[in-house]
Amino acid sequence: MSLLGIPPAVVNALAAILAILVTATLIIAVMHFSRAQGAPAELVLRIRSWWVMFAVFTLAIALNPTVSIVFFALISYLALKEYFSLIPTRRADRSVLFWAYLAIAVQYYWVGIGWYGMFLVFIPIYVFLLLPMRMLLIGETTHFLRATGSLQWGLMLLVFGLSHLAFLLALPEANNPGAGGAGLVLYLVFLTQFNDVAQYVWGKLLGRHKVVPTVSPNKTMEGLIGGVLTTTLLAWLAGPWLTPLSGYQAAAAGLLIGFAGFIGDVNISALKRDLGVKDSGQLIPGHGGILDRVDSLTYTAPLFFHYLHYLHY
Amino acid sequence: MSRLLRWVFYAVIVRFVVLFVLGLNVRHRQRLPTRGPAILTANHNSHLDAMVLISLLPLRLLGRVRPVAAADYFLSSGLRAWFATRIVGILPIARRRESPEDDPLAGCDAALARGEILIFFPEGTRGEPEQLAPFRKGIGILAARHPHVPVHPLFTHGLGKALPRNEALLVPLVLDVFVGEPLYGADHADDFVDTLRERIMALGREERLAQWD
Numbered sequence: 383m384s385l386l387g388i389p390p391a392v393v394n395a396l397a398a399i400l401a402i403l404v405t406a407t408l409i410i411a412v413m414h415f416s417r418a419q420g421a422p423a424e425l426v427l428r429i430r431s432w433w434v435m436f437a438v439f440t441l442a443i444a445l446n447p448t449v450s451i452v453f454f455a456l457i458s459y460l461a462l463k464e465y466f467s468l469i470p471t472r473r474a475d476r477s478v479l480f481w482a483y484l485a486i487a488v489q490y491y492w493v494g495i496g497w498y499g500m501f502l503v504f505i506p507i508y509v510f511l512l513l514p515m516r517m518l519l520i521g522e523t524t525h526f527l528r529a530t531g532s533l534q535w536g537l538m539l540l541v542f543g544l545s546h547l548a549f550l551l552a553l554p555e556a557n558n559p560g561a562g563g564a565g566l567v568l569y570l571v572f573l574t575q576f577n578d579v580a581q582y583v584w585g586k587l588l589g590r591h592k593v594v595p596t597v598s599p600n601k602t603m604e605g606l607i608g609g610v611l612t613t614t615l616l617a618w619l620a621g622p623w624l625t626p627l628s629g630y631q632a633a634a635a636g637l638l639i640g641f642a643g644f645i646g647d648v649n650i651s652a653l654k655r656d657l658g659v660k661d662s663g664q665l666i667p668g669h670g671g672i673l674d675r676v677d678s679l680t681y682t683a684p685l686f687f688h689y690l691h692y693l694h695y
Numbered sequence: 696m697s698r699l700l701r702w703v704f705y706a707v708i709v710r711f712v713v714l715f716v717l718g719l720n721v722r723h724r725q726r727l728p729t730r731g732p733a734i735l736t737a738n739h740n741s742h743l744d745a746m747v748l749i750s751l752l753p754l755r756l757l758g759r760v761r762p763v764a765a766a767d768y769f770l771s772s773g774l775r776a777w778f779a780t781r782i783v784g785i786l787p788i789a790r791r792r793e794s795p796e797d798d799p800l801a802g803c804d805a806a807l808a809r810g811e812i813l814i815f816f817p818e819g820t821r822g823e824p825e826q827l828a829p830f831r832k833g834i835g836i837l838a839a840r841h842p843h844v845p846v847h848p849l850f851t852h853g854l855g856k857a858l859p860r861n862e863a864l865l866v867p868l869v870l871d872v873f874v875g876e877p878l879y880g881a882d883h884a885d886d887f888v889d890t891l892r893e894r895i896m897a898l899g900r901e902e903r904l905a906q907w908d
Contacts, residue, residue, distance in 0.1 A: 459867075460718070463717075463718060463867050463868060463869060464718070464869055466867075466868055467718075467853065467868045467869035467870075467905060468905055469905060470905055470906035470907070470908070471856065471905065471906075471907060472907075472908055473824070473856075473907060473908065476856070476862070476864065476866045477864060477866075479866050479868075480864060480866050483866075483867060524908070525908065657903070657905070658903040659902075659903065663718070663720055663869060664719075664720045664721070665718070
């Protein structure tokens with residue numbers, strides 16, 4: 383079936399995700415009624431937030447490409463704002479931070495007009511060279527390296543990295559006739575988020591050996607491997623529906639998303655540990671801040687994009 | 696008419712700026728008052744402080760919330776006075792007495808008697824960004840006159856970075872708000888102002904806040 387001109391493959395994939403959410407909600411409901419202490423409050427909040435995120439995300443990718451691009455620009459904005467609020471900043475750099483926010487609009491404008499070359503170099507080259515220049519003109523040299531380095535790190539992950547999600551929508555539809563850009567975005571975002579949950583669940587069930595104990599003591603080798611394998615299986619199953627990838631290519635994409643998602647997650651964990659905070663914010667009840675939710679995507683989005691681009695575009 | 700404008704101002708514009716453009720992380724939200732009379736006190740960094748505190752309260756209380764603000768500054772010109780009193784809904788007070796008989800806090804007394812929620816900045820001025828200035832005596836006098844009205848200490852962090860004094864450029868940053876347990880004039884007859892200041896500073900030490908240098 384096809385709704386609002388959304389490709390049938392995407393509608394079916396959304397229906398499958400809906401089924402997963404309904405199942406999770408039913409499990410919570412059973413826990414609520416069968417256990418004396420009810421379902422864990424944190425888990426209830428988390429599932430509720432998943433529903434909200436699913437609804438918002440579905441609208442964002444289903445309405446039209448412009449809405450989707452604006453949506454991802456807003457995600458970058460919220461994430462960058464959260465990041466700038468957590469890290470040490472300098473009074474002198476207020477206007478530099480403002481310029482960094484403007485870079486979001488410009489970067490997503492390149493996506494909107496589909497200018498691939500500029501999309502690739504704008505933040506790694508132009509913004510990278512320009513923002514320190516703005517700082518030099520202000521003239522404050524104390525903590526200069528910390529300021530330029532932390533600014534560019536955030537822009538690379540949260541604007542450049544995440545904008546790859548949006549550029550999936552600007553890729554030629556003809557190369558993915560079945561599901562189009564929306565199918566690619568759904569494939570990547572679903573697998574990344576699913577991988578987070580799968581690693582968590584496998585870790586809870588079988589977790590013994592810690593992977594990175596000083597950064598994220600709850601992450602285990604069993605969780606990582608179990609999660610990656612589950613994600614790979616799902617990637618292999620969904621690949622032919624949503625992407626131009628062949629079976630082998632889709633399975634390899636699953637491995638890539640599984641491992642990269644893990645690194646993206648602990649990358650932000652290391653940042654939070656360095657800054658001495660548990661959650662990056664309170665925007666998503668049960669999950670924490672927006673950085674806590676997009677952490678894996680900061681790695682999977684650019685890596686999956688370029689893997690796919692190399693093979694099929 | 697100005698009532699409607701005030702509602703639109705707070706329900707739409709202020710909430711959009713405070714909750715989306717900026718963003719709030721609120722600790723201990725359950726300690727906020729659910730009805731008046733009450734006094735919210737906080738450290739003062741920016742004109743947006745009062746807007747942030749009002750955004751913490753449900754819209755149904757909007758008609759009863761009044762930020763207490765300096766008459767000499769906010770009533771200085773016609774347009775500013777209209778905006779401050781009708782839209783922001785300030786309760787103007789004089790920062791200096793004209794004569795010994797003047798009672799600058801009379802307006803606050805009347806508002807509390809009507810069951811309103813006052814927003815009060817005990818520093819009396821915005822001062823240096825993210826620095827707590829000495830408190831003035833007003834809040835102690837008010838607490839002594841209304842010993843059973845809860846005085847809530849709040850600590851806010853971030854507006855001194857996002858929109859400090861004498862800056863026109865708003866730089867979006869998420870704000871941290873810490874809500875403390877209320878204090879009563881009845882329990883702190885002699886040391887109210889010092890205790891309140893201590894409580895507000897203690898809230899600011901609850902978590903590690905991003906460095907600003």
